[in-house]
Amino acid sequence: MKSYNVAVVGATGMVGQKMLEVLEELKFPVKNLFPMASIRSAGKEINFNGKPYVVQELCDESFDQDIDIALFSAGGDTSARFSPIAASKGVIVIDNSSAFRMDPTVPLVVPEVNPEDLDWHKNIIANPNCSTIQAMVALKPLQDAFGIERIVYSTYQAVSGSGVKGYADLENGLKGEKNKFYPHQIAGNCLPHIDSFLENGYTKEEMKMVNETRKILHDDHIRITATTVRVPVFYSHSESVNVELKKPYQLDKVRALYAHAPGIVLMDDPENNIYPLARIAENRNEVFVGRIRRDFSVDNGLNLWVVADNIRKGAATNAVQIAFELVKRELI
Amino acid sequence: MKSYNVAVVGATGMVGQKMLEVLEELKFPVKNLFPMASIRSAGKEINFNGKPYVVQELCDESFDQDIDIALFSAGGDTSARFSPIAASKGVIVIDNSSAFRMDPTVPLVVPEVNPEDLDWHKNIIANPNCSTIQAMVALKPLQDAFGIERIVYSTYQAVSGSGVKGYADLENGLKGEKNKFYPHQIAGNCLPHIDSFLENGYTKEEMKMVNETRKILHDDHIRITATTVRVPVFYSHSESVNVELKKPYQLDKVRALYAHAPGIVLMDDPENNIYPLARIAENRNEVFVGRIRRDFSVDNGLNLWVVADNIRKGAATNAVQIAFELVKRELI
Numbered sequence: 001m002k003s004y005n006v007a008v009v010g011a012t013g014m015v016g017q018k019m020l021e022v023l024e025e026l027k028f029p030v031k032n033l034f035p036m037a038s039i040r041s042a043g044k045e046i047n048f049n050g051k052p053y054v055v056q057e058l059c060d061e062s063f064d065q066d067i068d069i070a071l072f073s074a075g076g077d078t079s080a081r082f083s084p085i086a087a088s089k090g091v092i093v094i095d096n097s098s099a100f101r102m103d104p105t106v107p108l109v110v111p112e113v114n115p116e117d118l119d120w121h122k123n124i125i126a127n128p129n130c131s132t133i134q135a136m137v138a139l140k141p142l143q144d145a146f147g148i149e150r151i152v153y154s155t156y157q158a159v160s161g162s163g164v165k166g167y168a169d170l171e172n173g174l175k176g177e178k179n180k181f182y183p184h185q186i187a188g189n190c191l192p193h194i195d196s197f198l199e200n201g202y203t204k205e206e207m208k209m210v211n212e213t214r215k216i217l218h219d220d221h222i223r224i225t226a227t228t229v230r231v232p233v234f235y236s237h238s239e240s241v242n243v244e245l246k247k248p249y250q251l252d253k254v255r256a257l258y259a260h261a262p263g264i265v266l267m268d269d270p271e272n273n274i275y276p277l278a279r280i281a282e283n284r285n286e287v288f289v290g291r292i293r294r295d296f297s298v299d300n301g302l303n304l305w306v307v308a309d310n311i312r313k314g315a316a317t318n319a320v321q322i323a324f325e326l327v328k329r330e331l332i
Numbered sequence: 333m334k335s336y337n338v339a340v341v342g343a344t345g346m347v348g349q350k351m352l353e354v355l356e357e358l359k360f361p362v363k364n365l366f367p368m369a370s371i372r373s374a375g376k377e378i379n380f381n382g383k384p385y386v387v388q389e390l391c392d393e394s395f396d397q398d399i400d401i402a403l404f405s406a407g408g409d410t411s412a413r414f415s416p417i418a419a420s421k422g423v424i425v426i427d428n429s430s431a432f433r434m435d436p437t438v439p440l441v442v443p444e445v446n447p448e449d450l451d452w453h454k455n456i457i458a459n460p461n462c463s464t465i466q467a468m469v470a471l472k473p474l475q476d477a478f479g480i481e482r483i484v485y486s487t488y489q490a491v492s493g494s495g496v497k498g499y500a501d502l503e504n505g506l507k508g509e510k511n512k513f514y515p516h517q518i519a520g521n522c523l524p525h526i527d528s529f530l531e532n533g534y535t536k537e538e539m540k541m542v543n544e545t546r547k548i549l550h551d552d553h554i555r556i557t558a559t560t561v562r563v564p565v566f567y568s569h570s571e572s573v574n575v576e577l578k579k580p581y582q583l584d585k586v587r588a589l590y591a592h593a594p595g596i597v598l599m600d601d602p603e604n605n606i607y608p609l610a611r612i613a614e615n616r617n618e619v620f621v622g623r624i625r626r627d628f629s630v631d632n633g634l635n636l637w638v639v640a641d642n643i644r645k646g647a648a649t650n651a652v653q654i655a656f657e658l659v660k661r662e663l664i
Contacts, residue, residue, distance in 0.1 A: 154486035154572035183605040190570045197602040201625030223629035227572040240486035240559040270529040273515040293533030297555035
């Protein structure tokens with residue numbers, strides 16, 4: 001089997017570490033690993049597949065090395081600066097930041113949903129926003145079977161989505177310490193504020209869900225609104241997803257679709273208290289779907305509760321799955 | 333000023349204690365207080381307006397005493413059994429349980445919204461469900477000005493809504509102890525499960541929001557769906573409320589309405605990180621409204637974020653305000 005030289009940029013961050021873990025776990029064929037980070041973390045030693053590696057400092061010359069794929073998770077500014085350099089040197093970049101997601105020349109890919117978009121990549125592929133990824137996995141079977149008219153998203157997002165600083169704010173907040181990272185205390189609070197506010201009153205996170213959904217599902221006519229909320233949970237995003245389908249549906253058909261859909265675990269037995277939960281999804285690669293029920297307030301309405309580990313399927317796992325898909329499609 | 337003999341049934345519970353606190357704070361004209369509870373709590377001494385009272389055991393003869401108003405918060409079964417006894421003896425019951433809410437002969441009242449329904453009471457008045465009350469206060473100005481076509485509720489509800497046992501489950505869960513009350517760990521989790529499940533896949537809590545909204549707003553044609561979720565927060569329910577209005581609206585007009593609406597605090601300055609929060613609403617009697625923005629996905633769509641202390645405005649405060657309204661309308 002062919003193997004590849006893989007760089008992980010931001011290798012010491014929360015998502016970067018999880019990328020390394022998932023590359024190992026899913027046994028991606030890594031020949032040589034190139035962990036990279038900013039000067040702050042360069043020189044640290046990490047372990048991968050039982051071997052030690054020293055974290056390199058990311059610089060303009062980093063991609064002069066023999067690298068096939070670079071998984072980036074070091075923030076938008078770092079991606080914006082270094083991804084084009086890597087791409088120009090023939091490295092395929094899978095970028096977890098928002099820098100290129102809405103660039104029409106860059107595919108935005110969830111492998112279960114739109115793997116075919118990889119075919120037109122020009123060496124940069126964007127990994128979608130965490131809250132969007134899990135919704136896409138859950139909505140794709142519905143789009144294919146019935147078409148989607150409108151979506152109302154309300155999210156319940158974990159602090160790990162803000163990286164170590166968000167995590168620490170909740171951990172310390174629960175001990176009674178003051179918030180340092182979030183604008184308000186997250187312990188005991190639900191903050192309707194993720195990423196910065198835009199002029200239209202929405203947050204960037206909310207508009208990511210709107211715009212990325214349309215791009216991934218290839219349908220600019222889907223009508224979408226979103227309210228994104230940070231909750232005092234460490235791992236896994238939960239989502240209340242209200243959907244209006246184009247065609248009539250049967251609930252049994254929806255459940256049957258989910259029972260066989262790729263990347264989905266159907267958990268929908270409320271009588272026995274079985275439904276998706278953040279702590280069940282923690283450290284799992286799948287998207288959990290449940291609380292499936294008819295929305296009687298509109299024709300072809302449907303309510304879903306969708307949960308996934310935001311650091312895994314919402315970030316690291318999806319990026320590694322993209323790498324696997326590139327191999328499978330012989331695009332690398 | 334006339335004063336009244338007031339019974340508080342369930343006086344030692346979480347809501348009952350808050351009823352006593354709010355009666356004091358808002359200076360309801362109490363002549364004599366009759367704290368009552370089950371045999372488990374009877375005999376305990378409580379303080380009210382600086383005077384000690386002994387908690388009586390609730391029994392069939394309790395309402396033979398000279399009582400004008402009884403605030404009930406001792407669960408549905410207790411209300412179902414004892415409210416009719418009290419009512420038959422001329423006591424006006426304000427009942428916080430769900431026992432009589434959907435009874436067409438019983439008014440279901442939020443004083444800022446439908447005080448006129450008190451006029452036809454037959455000695456039992458129902459206090460709505462906590463999550464419904466705060467939504468009603470926020471939606472009434474919109475209904476009056478523009479009409480409401482459809483509502484999609486997603487809630488973020490505090491553990492105090494389950495009383496002391498729910499509260500303890502979160503407190504202990506945060507220390508790493510196992511859940512005793514909820515079917516799953518609430519610490520670090522969002523449970524899409526409040527009250528029991530019905531055959532249509534909804535929880536009772538979700539259907540309360542649907543049915544009580546229609547009854548309080550006097551409009552059976554409003555189309556409503558709800559997803560209700562317990563979050564690891566001690567006090568105050570937060571709600572993502574997506575509304576479709578009947579008529580076109582201007583955002584400035586909506587904000588102006590909220591700036592002057594009774595019982596509402598408008599907190600809507602996202603640029604300065606000002607929006608409603610559970611910990612800001614804690615121990616306040618008002619409903620906090622913010623994140624007001626156009627929902628571009630539907631004609632006349634609007635998104636709101638609505639927060640209130642579930643034990644105060646969602647229960648005790650609303651009940652005491654009903655008592656004040658009875659006095660004001662000379663119905664007592």
